[in-house]
Amino acid sequence: MADILLALEMIADPVNFLGLVFGVAVGIAFGCMPGLSVNMGLALLFPLTFSFKGVGGILMLLGIYCGAIYGGSISAILLKTPGTPASVATTLDGYPMATVLKQPGRALGLSTMASTFGGIFSTVCLIILAPQLAKVALQFSKPEYFALAIFGLSIITSVSSGSVIKGLMGGVIGLFLATVGIDAMSGAVRFTLDTTYLLGGVSFIPVLIGVFAFAQVLGSIEDYYHHKANDGELAIDRVIPSWSDMKRVFVTLLRSSFIGTFIGCVPGTGGDIASFVSYDQAKRWSKHRDNFGNGEPEGIVASESGNNAVSGGAFIPVLTLGIPGDGATAIMMGALMVQGLRPGPLLFVEKAPDVYAIFIGLFLANIIMGVMGFSLIKLFIKVVKVPIHFLLPIITMMTFVGTYSYNNSLNDVYLMVASGCLGYVLNKLGFSMSAVIIGIILGGMVEQNFVGSLIMSDGSFAVFFTRPLCLFFLAAAALSLCGPLLAKVWGKKKA
Amino acid sequence: MLNMALCNYIVSILGGAIGACIMLAASSFPMDFTENGPGPGFWPFALGLALLAAALVLFVTTFCEREILGKTEVRLVAAANKRVYIMMGLAVAFCLLISLLGFYVAAFFLIIAVMRLMDYRKKKGLIITACAALLFIYAVFRLLLHTQLPGPVFLE
Numbered sequence: 001m002a003d004i005l006l007a008l009e010m011i012a013d014p015v016n017f018l019g020l021v022f023g024v025a026v027g028i029a030f031g032c033m034p035g036l037s038v039n040m041g042l043a044l045l046f047p048l049t050f051s052f053k054g055v056g057g058i059l060m061l062l063g064i065y066c067g068a069i070y071g072g073s074i075s076a077i078l079l080k081t082p083g084t085p086a087s088v089a090t091t092l093d094g095y096p097m098a099t100v101l102k103q104p105g106r107a108l109g110l111s112t113m114a115s116t117f118g119g120i121f122s123t124v125c126l127i128i129l130a131p132q133l134a135k136v137a138l139q140f141s142k143p144e145y146f147a148l149a150i151f152g153l154s155i156i157t158s159v160s161s162g163s164v165i166k167g168l169m170g171g172v173i174g175l176f177l178a179t180v181g182i183d184a185m186s187g188a189v190r191f192t193l194d195t196t197y198l199l200g201g202v203s204f205i206p207v208l209i210g211v212f213a214f215a216q217v218l219g220s221i222e223d224y225y226h227h228k229a230n231d232g233e234l235a236i237d238r239v240i241p242s243w244s245d246m247k248r249v250f251v252t253l254l255r256s257s258f259i260g261t262f263i264g265c266v267p268g269t270g271g272d273i274a275s276f277v278s279y280d281q282a283k284r285w286s287k288h289r290d291n292f293g294n295g296e297p298e299g300i301v302a303s304e305s306g307n308n309a310v311s312g313g314a315f316i317p318v319l320t321l322g323i324p325g326d327g328a329t330a331i332m333m334g335a336l337m338v339q340g341l342r343p344g345p346l347l348f349v350e351k352a353p354d355v356y357a358i359f360i361g362l363f364l365a366n367i368i369m370g371v372m373g374f375s376l377i378k379l380f381i382k383v384v385k386v387p388i389h390f391l392l393p394i395i396t397m398m399t400f401v402g403t404y405s406y407n408n409s410l411n412d413v414y415l416m417v418a419s420g421c422l423g424y425v426l427n428k429l430g431f432s433m434s435a436v437i438i439g440i441i442l443g444g445m446v447e448q449n450f451v452g453s454l455i456m457s458d459g460s461f462a463v464f465f466t467r468p469l470c471l472f473f474l475a476a477a478a479l480s481l482c483g484p485l486l487a488k489v490w491g492k493k494k495a
Numbered sequence: 496m497l498n499m500a501l502c503n504y505i506v507s508i509l510g511g512a513i514g515a516c517i518m519l520a521a522s523s524f525p526m527d528f529t530e531n532g533p534g535p536g537f538w539p540f541a542l543g544l545a546l547l548a549a550a551l552v553l554f555v556t557t558f559c560e561r562e563i564l565g566k567t568e569v570r571l572v573a574a575a576n577k578r579v580y581i582m583m584g585l586a587v588a589f590c591l592l593i594s595l596l597g598f599y600v601a602a603f604f605l606i607i608a609v610m611r612l613m614d615y616r617k618k619k620g621l622i623i624t625a626c627a628a629l630l631f632i633y634a635v636f637r638l639l640l641h642t643q644l645p646g647p648v649f650l651e
């Protein structure tokens with residue numbers, strides 16, 4: 001109870017609370033602008049977290065995370081251009097409702113209500129499930145942590161949409177980058193090229209801003225060449241959902257929120273998968289399935305509650321096991337580590353008030369998101385219309401300033417530009433940047449627990465195959481790695 | 496026209512070469528098992544080997560699927576990409592100018608250059624956007640967060 005009171009005290013701090021509100025507003029703005037992603041928003045504002053004390057910065061990032069997933073639905077409904085991949089399914093019914101049925105306010109209202117409900121539902125699940133899972137994880141020793149980290153790395157196959165092998169190559173490069181600097185086990189100085197800059201390792205934040213924000217700026221410049229203007233009908237009627245709509249969508253809302261939370265728990269998935277699965281299930285069970293694709297309220301609600309419910313679910317493996325499920329949660333995990341909060345079961349013992357503050361923060365972020373969605377929707381619609389040739393130069397500057405402000409180092413800026421340019425080219429070649437980032441984040445955990453396990457077993461590799469939990473995670477990792485390959489073989493046989 | 500098969504061959508050769516370099520660099524560290532576990536070279540050596548193996552698998556799978564991958568276009572030399580490369584050049588130029596002219600002057604030029612790259616030509620709009628963006632950065636980073644951005648070399 002004392003921990004919860006302490007957490008409430010942290011949230012009630014005006015700076016922290018305003019940071020959360022600011023984060024939600026910025027997140028919605030980022031989400032609703034096509035071309036700006038959740039990851040970009042998180043990466044760009046990451047450096048601001050250093051100026052907050054304690055969990056204040058984390059609360060701001062939580063706000064961005066929740067707001068951006070919801071924000072994607074605004075442009076999906078009004079312009080048929082999803083602001084984030086998670087909102088692609090929302091266009092299927094949101095855009096027809098806004099344009100063919102001429103009810104943009106109804107579509108936006110339903111999406112706001114569904115997003116808020118989905119987010120709150122998944123936060124409640126997080127609050128209930130995370131401490132239980134953390135209790136189990138407390139029994140883990142070094143071999144289990146090593147196996148768990150390998151399982152975390154195996155999700156690279158899921159985040160690599162292009163090629164699994166390229167995803168693995170990216171992951172290995174990330175793991176290698178994590179070895180640069182002073183080795184924590186032996187004290188040896190590795191791969192620093194005789195520079196003092198690399199003694200502390202490859203700086204994570206410049207790489208993060210480079211591959212997620214600067215590379216995206218470069219991608220947006222390329223996209224701008226193809227489509228130069230966003231035009232859309234923006235006349236808005238009432239946004240509060242009617243009672244008849246609420247009755248019609250309630251079951252779908254519950255089902256999709258559950259699906260989204262469950263999918264969020266599985267590392268390597270994300271809002272896009274959750275929204276499509278929820279949409280598919282809603283269509284399968286609906287009495288109005290023929291109306292799907294023509295502005296069906298259940299379609300909008302399924303997609304939006306599904307993708308927003310991912311937010312709470314995705315934090316379960318991050319907080320309890322220290323395993324990020326995708327790029328966004330990898331950034332959040334990085335932010336936690338920068339603030340001295342090492343995600344994992346011990347976090348619940350050593351930093352319980354901070355964990356409760358994160359729970360309450362996520363809960364509040366969803367409520368603030370709903371309030372903003374209903375009251376400030378007309379303002380956010382204006383944001384959708386801001387020309388990209390004004391936005392991109394400013395975002396470019398923010399990548400430079402954000403990187404520099406981390407360490408007041410120009411070397412970080414050079415590293416960011418290099419990572420961004422490389423990230424752009426690698427993206428074009430089908431590499432997943434999330435794989436590289438996950439490799440960097442989990443690199444230290446994998447190596448230290450690998451070495452620690454071998455010390456425990458006097459150099460015997462049997463330690464990884466004789467402990468049940470360790471074996472379970474390694475088997476799950478093998479299954480996750482080989483899954484796409486097996487699916488391919490199975491698909492060919494069926495064909 | 497660049498296709499994915501060709502790109503994959505190049506990537507696998509480069510990946511293999513990087514893997515081999517990592518193995519070579521790692522072999523300069525002790526790798527033997529002692530009471531303190533494997534030496535500091537063991538893990539990076541294993542990663543280099545894994546990268547080499549993955550590059551080899553990529554090469555072989557690309558060869559097996561060369562017909563399908565040969566039809567997949569990779570846009571790296573189109574007109575839109577040229578703008579991206581100009582943007583990369585501008586970013587590098589900014590990095591060089593920042594230590595010479597200081598952040599604010601270099602940023603002013605960069606914002607205008609990026610807007611012009613995106614075909615925006617109105618002088619008033621260019622200057623107002625650049626000034627507004629710099630004012631915002633000054634207010635947030637200098638006044639609020641107390642970040643000292645690099646000044647021009649002649650003022651230091």
